[in-house]
Amino acid sequence: RQAIDSVLDAEYQNVFKKSFVAGTKEAIAASKEYSDALASADPVASPFTPANSISMQLKDVAESISARSGLNKKRQTFFVMAGGWDHHSSLDPHPRMLAELSQAISEFQVAMGELGLENKVTLFTASDFGRTLSANGEGSDHGWGGNQIVVGGAVNGKKVYGDYPDLALGSSLDTGRGRFVPTTSVDEYFAELALWMGVSKSNLPLIFPNLNRFYDLSSESPPLGLMNLE
Numbered sequence: 001r002q003a004i005d006s007v008l009d010a011e012y013q014n015v016f017k018k019s020f021v022a023g024t025k026e027a028i029a030a031s032k033e034y035s036d037a038l039a040s041a042d043p044v045a046s047p048f049t050p051a052n053s054i055s056m057q058l059k060d061v062a063e064s065i066s067a068r069s070g071l072n073k074k075r076q077t078f079f080v081m082a083g084g085w086d087h088h089s090s091l092d093p094h095p096r097m098l099a100e101l102s103q104a105i106s107e108f109q110v111a112m113g114e115l116g117l118e119n120k121v122t123l124f125t126a127s128d129f130g131r132t133l134s135a136n137g138e139g140s141d142h143g144w145g146g147n148q149i150v151v152g153g154a155v156n157g158k159k160v161y162g163d164y165p166d167l168a169l170g171s172s173l174d175t176g177r178g179r180f181v182p183t184t185s186v187d188e189y190f191a192e193l194a195l196w197m198g199v200s201k202s203n204l205p206l207i208f209p210n211l212n213r214f215y216d217l218s219s220e221s222p223p224l225g226l227m228n229l230e
Helices: 002-008 015-040 053-066 094-115 186-196 201-207
Strands: 130-136 139-143
Touching: 002 015, 015 053, 053 094, 186 201
Parallel strands: none
Antiparallel strands: 130 139
């Protein structure tokens, strides 16, 4: 640490070196602030499955949320990643992966209940593409539409939002090879979540410039109605 500090405390004339040093110092300070906040926060007692990588990522998220007071953050946004869903050659891993996802989300929601934050934390999934209805060998190919999951106490849950498609090749939504046009836009999906996080309706076009193609901003109703916005 002394060796690193000596490098960071040196005087540099080059603007790129100055910028790099400043960024590194900020990162070190933020890391210490984060560690101190975690150390002073109440531990999360709810169990998470060590063998489940999504569970362990969500465990880190839960611990970070528990340290929110020490971090002095009004809002927090976390990203976790679960790869391996690109099943071109075989769909055999699909049931196991869905079970792991379900387990991880369930464990996280229990932890939020333990912290008394189930109504203030929303978990949602996102993906850059869906899958085709037709086969690609023993698996499936890249598609357009896909289902997403939204979980939390503020969610108007136990519902499917959007129009459920006719799962048949050659339907009106099939553009070829079972690649379906989505019936609900990602603009509406994320706009609803943005409203819940406190973004004003007037600022939605700044974040989602294509939203007016799918949602009338003058409407008194929310884009989808999946969140309790009161």
